[in-house]
Amino acid sequence: MEAKKLGLVLGISTIVAAFTMVLHLLEAPQVQHALLGEFNFIIPAMLKGASSSGKYQLGVLLPNLTSCHESMGRSDLPVYCCPPMNQSDVAFIDFQFPDPSLPLRVRRPTHLLDENYIAKYKKAITIMKSLPDTDPRSYSRQANLHCLFCTGAYYQQHSNSPLNIHRSWLFFPWHRMLIYFHERILGGLIGDDTFALPFWPWDIPEGMVIPEMYMKAPFFHEARDISHFPPSVVDLDYSCTASSSDDYGCFESGLGPEDQVYTNLVMMYNQMVAGAKKMELFMGCPYKAGEGGSCNGPGTLELAPHNTVHKWVGSNLNPGSRGRDMGVFYSAARDPIFLSAPCQYRPSLGSLDEAPWEQGYQ
Template sequence: MMSTVVPVLFIQCLLSILLTTTLAAPITITRETFRACRPGSWAGIPSDCCPPKVIDGPIVDFRPKYDASKPLRVRKALQCLSGHELQTYLRKLEKGYVLMRALPDSDPRSFKRQNAIHCAYGTGSFLQDGSTNLTIDVHLNWLFLPWHRMFVYFHERILQKLLGDPEFSLHFWNFDNSVTATPRHGSRGCYKAGHFVPPMYNDPSKATFEANRSVRAFDPNRAVDYAYNFNPLLGPPAWPNNTVEEQTRMNREVMHRSMITLANTTNFIGKTYRVGDAQILIPAVGAGTIELVPHNTLHAWIGGWMLQPITAPIDPLFYPFHANMERLWSVWRKLGYGNDDPTDPDWLNATFLFWDENSVMRRVRVRDFLDLNALGYRYEKVNDASWIFFDNSTSPRAP
């Protein structure tokens, strides 16, 4: 009996290893992925946002180039821009979006096509190569943070090209900073609270304005709510009747939990997602801690186009919002606690395609987007202490 069982078990184990080796591979987008694109959906809502199925011209590998002789561009916190600096930024951003919206829909750099590429990557429109039913989604798994960093990066480069200004930086919405602090003598950075929607995105006269948002987002006295939860099947919950002080204290607690208490590498980055894995549809199953909260909750709180991946980048607020999301990823890596990015080659070698500022298709890997210095920019220092030390500090004074 034993002599029969052992070979059978050995064969079963060998087959398991072979199957795992065959299927376990990084998610990879190719020409064939685009060619096989099909209508997708999100939460039962159909979408049809495929990019052109035939990619003209070569696909060029993206390689970040670090020039130590040049200072890094600085993405700044929007709430601290003022005076001439604010007016200059508003003028450039306004011009950039006017030019981007004026591009024909056939141009991959156009505002409409920027939304479409996010839609295709986020609604199961792309199939895993060689599959007829396994789809690709860059949400609710470990691809979320690096893919959105890539998306904002190329969006910024397109704005630079349209403006003729290679030093232009897309500044960020520092929504997680809910305490205005007094910086220590000599400290540089932004220590002003940023928990309201930046006014430049609520001005109807600006190209950064989008009317299709919840009325919450237009209230200049309403702090954002990280705990907001919207179920499209049940309808929105009642608005909490919190004061700004109560809401921002809750927000700091939520940030501390998402960034520190619950945020080991596996929980923070999100669930593994490789070739052969089914698309994850339940946020709590696959999303990392900050994708769940505050990312998903703030998308719901803002509402309108931002409520779903089919349309979210139609709202220009999407970009400074996601710039801050990737900034928080960088902050998490510096917090200690053993925080570090995955070393799994199936994460590092996951590969996507993006059109750059010259309408050239670029092949981009996760490993190429882990070093901000190599990408040529950094983030202004802000008051992350407002939530880092939430549990043991009530002082608004910056460290």
């Protein structure tokens, strides 16, 4: 039984590796959206649905791509982020194994980027922002992917249950899928197979301010809290009231830079180690297909620093903004800094051998 499970996991890993070949399909960009919509949910469901007989059971968690509808950006705000064409009409493309001779892509921390890399990223995102909304690679369509799957804009297949990828164990794999495809699109737009997104290392002292790159065009975004611009140190335990609350507001820690850095390191150790001793505490609750399969149990890292960094960056100065753009699901991906934050999750996993006050982070 264990050998079969291991074989399944290895098989799925191979499929994920084969995604590199999607780069060669960018001449038909509508394929990207359809592939993303289906594959985002199939890995957890395959692991769940594998029986001892080696056959897959029903209950795979998939979106009904014909069901896109108006959804709720927050409890008092309806939004419509559906693509302009019916995604069920888009042909699916079988995956192929990647070319093993392609160079390894390396994601680097934002504070160590050189001018050549920044120029390359500027070119890619400028091209993406120039694409029309009818192109799934366009900046607006890419941003709307987060809106689609985070506000329940799709129902599940064979069900009236909406799909939501936050507050469960889908949080990690879905966002990594989003990063992968976004990264490949950017690389395709500039003809560079080696392009990799940077990550914002907010879990180390030298990375605990908004990266300088994101304070300049085309990475700057107006809907941010200007009181948190550099040199302000990020508060990884930042808290706000519900975005739909009449008395919406957020609460500053009042700590000086050194104390805030120390508090952040202690908080990271708790979220990654001390407070996450079980799989579901860290990953989130199991989300399964069907009417009774949803759950509401976010993992430690999703609660903080993921949610807290989003709220800290989002605007709190305009009473009507209520954390927009980064601080709310439907608009978070409109800010170019959005994808540098989840890129950080993977490096964080390998940085906690000792307590932060003893050694720090590598």
